[in-house]
Every structure is written in structure tokens, then in C-alpha cells.
Amino acid sequence: MKKIAVFASGNGSNLQAIIDAIDNGLIRDACICLVVSDKKEAFALERARRANLPTRVFVPKDYPTREAYDRALVACLQAKGVDLVVLAGFMRLVTPYFVRAYPNRIMNIHPSLLPAFPGTRGVAAALAYGVKVTGVTVHFVDEGMDTGPIILQEATAVHDDDTEESLAARLHTIEHRLYPKAIDLWVRGKIRIVGRRCFLDE
Numbered sequence: 001m002k003k004i005a006v007f008a009s010g011n012g013s014n015l016q017a018i019i020d021a022i023d024n025g026l027i028r029d030a031c032i033c034l035v036v037s038d039k040k041e042a043f044a045l046e047r048a049r050r051a052n053l054p055t056r057v058f059v060p061k062d063y064p065t066r067e068a069y070d071r072a073l074v075a076c077l078q079a080k081g082v083d084l085v086v087l088a089g090f091m092r093l094v095t096p097y098f099v100r101a102y103p104n105r106i107m108n109i110h111p112s113l114l115p116a117f118p119g120t121r122g123v124a125a126a127l128a129y130g131v132k133v134t135g136v137t138v139h140f141v142d143e144g145m146d147t148g149p150i151i152l153q154e155a156t157a158v159h160d161d162d163t164e165e166s167l168a169a170r171l172h173t174i175e176h177r178l179y180p181k182a183i184d185l186w187v188r189g190k191i192r193i194v195g196r197r198c199f200l201d202e
């Protein structure tokens with residue numbers, strides 16, 4: 001049984017999709033052993049409590065540096081025996097210390113087709129640029145911002161009447177399918193990483 005920690009700062013709809021995927025057997029042989037947030041008021045924490053999952057809040061201002069923050073996180077994850085860290089709308093850049101503690105064992109989901117439009121405003125940036133196709137990327141986290149090996153991507157057309165809200169909603173629907181799929185592949189040992197390329201033995 002693989003132990004997953006999910007990190008979320010906000011609404012937590014991706015956390016919910018992962019909870020549901022475990023409940024309905026889409027992800028097997030894995031459990032969420034911890035939900036972590038940097039924000040006490042994150043609705044993701046409420047979702048975790050409703051699902052009877054343990055939660056921890058790490059408030060950034062309680063730590064002198066970003067690395068001190070990440071050292072506390074890693075100590076907690078190691079104490080819990082976490083195998084995989086899933087960032088699901090966690091609005092902090094993790095430090096190299098964290099990445100080195102969990103090499104290719106931290107996943108992130110991003111609402112664009114990376115390497116296009118990294119950063120926190122991926123949906124707005126894609127719309128402003130005027131691309132006709134955008135999408136969702138699930139990738140491993142390395143020491144850069146949104147730069148690690150890509151596990152899965154799915155594209156969607158940008159419609160002429162799309163707003164940031166309508167496009168974000170469509171991307172979320174894709175995310176809720178793609179993230180559980182990527183996690184399931186990892187749990188079943190189906191992701192081979194060679195250099196920066198991921199090969200999926202489906």
C-alpha cells in the first residue's frame with residue numbers, strides 16, 4: 001500500500017478527485033495518509049476532514065526561511081512514511097532540499113501545456129497570448145518552476161467566447177481525470193524515467 005501526501009492551498013477539487021478515485025477503485029493499493037496546507041482556511045482541509053483524512057497546516061510565517069519550512073515538511077513526511085507527494089494547487093515553490101528528499105516522487109499538475117505558460121497564471125496567460133489549444137500537464141517536480149519530467153498531457157481547444165473562468169472550468173474537468181490516472185500509473189510502477197522523459201508501460 002503506497003502512502004500519498006496531498007498538498008493544497010485552496011479549493012482542493014483535485015484533492016477531491018483523488019479521494020474519489022481511491023474510494024471507487026480507480027486508484028488501487030494507495031491511501032492518502034496526510035493532507036498538508038500552508039493556509040488554515042483552505043477548503044481542501046475541510047474536504048480532507050470530511051473524508052476522515054489526517055491534516056497538517058504549516059504556516060510559512062512560523063519559519064525563518066523557505067528551507068526551514070521545507071525541512072519541517074520533509075521531517076513530517078518521513079515520520080509518516082510517505083512514498084509520493086502530490087501537489088494539488090499548492091501555491092508555494094518547493095526548495096531544492098525538498099526535491100532532493102523526494103527525487104521524482106513529487107508530482108504537480110499545471111493548467112497549461114508545459115513548457116508553455118508556467119507559473120501561477122497559466123490559464124490567463126494562455127488566453128492573453130491567443131493560443132488556440134491549451135491543456136493540462138502532470139509532471140514530476142524538479143528544482144525549477146513547472147519544469148520537471150512530463151508524465152501526462154491533455155489538450156483542449158480554446159473557444160472564441162472563452163473567458164478565464166470558462167476555460168479554467170474546462171481544464172479542471174480534465175485535471176480531475178488526468179491526476180488520478182497519473183497517480184495510478186505511479187502506484188503500479190508503470191512510469192519509467194529516462195533522463196527527462198517519462199515512458200509509460202501501460
Ligand code: GRF
Nearest residue numbers: 011012013014089109110111
Ligand atoms: C489547478 O488548476 C491546478 O492545475 C493548479 O492549481 C489549481 C488547483 O485547483 N496547480 P484545486 O484547488 O484543486 O481546485
